[in-house]
Amino acid sequence: MIDDVVVGSVGPMRVKDWHADVEISVKRDVVVPANAVASVGQTSLLGSMHLELNPPLGQPGIGRLQPGATIPLNRSSTYPSTEQTLSSLSIVVNGGGLGQIGEIVHNFSAALSGRESAVRDLINRLDTFVGTLDQQRDNIVASIQALNRLSTTFAGQRDALTRALRKVPPALDVLIKERPDSRPHWINFASSATPPPD
Structure with missing residues (x-):
């Protein structure tokens, strides 16, 4: 249905990645907008199920959906069924809500x-706090993007980083063994680097 008018029929239905995958056919002269949203609903309380193809709420139809095109899951929805509506009403009426x-x-x-x-x-x-976050939104996004680039660089240099990290423990062992011998040199360096008091 488009604008509450039947314009085609539902074809084969399959389950794909835990979601319904439905093929439909529409009359040749019918224009389905490229930004169409698919909604499953009922025409009346005891009516049959139907598939609505309309532009997003409050937006005009744009372009034309080409034959064989797919409306993605994020542009589809389901109206509450009669059973769901009556069940919700029952909870409220019986004091449950x-x-x-x-x-x-x-x-x-x-x-x-x-x-x-x-x-x-x-x-x-x-x-x-929320206002400050909102003002810093561009900086936060830029920081996240920079972290993403950095992690991509690290991922590209993974083998080199692994080799370098494997060499750190032996290098630390050498420094620990040399510590008693190098301590006097560090003290002399520190005193020579410190400017004399005025």
Whole structure:
């Protein structure tokens, strides 16, 4: 369906990577927008299931979806089924939802009682923190991208780094063995590098 008008039919359906993969065919003269969103729903309470192909909510249709094209999973959704809607309504009507909401509000109010100024201060600090993060967003993204480039460089030099790290323990052993002999030299160096007092 496009704009609540039947324009084609559903063909073979398969499970692919734990998701439904559905082939559809539409009439030749029908234009399916390239930015179409696929939604599965029911025409009425007792109606049959259908597949809607419409532009994203609040956006105009752009271009034309070519034959054989795929609408990705992130552009598909499912309307709640009749069973899901009635089940949710049953929970609310039978007190499973409203009573719990009232209890949550009461307990939350009791927990905050007498602490309003502390909570207000916390909210103000969180607001400042989030605002600072928002202002630094470009710097944060640039830092993450730089870390990504650095990790890519490290990954490209993995063998050289492994060889270098394998040579560090023997080099440390040599330095530890030479420490007693080199200590007087370091002391002399430190005293000669220190400027005389005025």
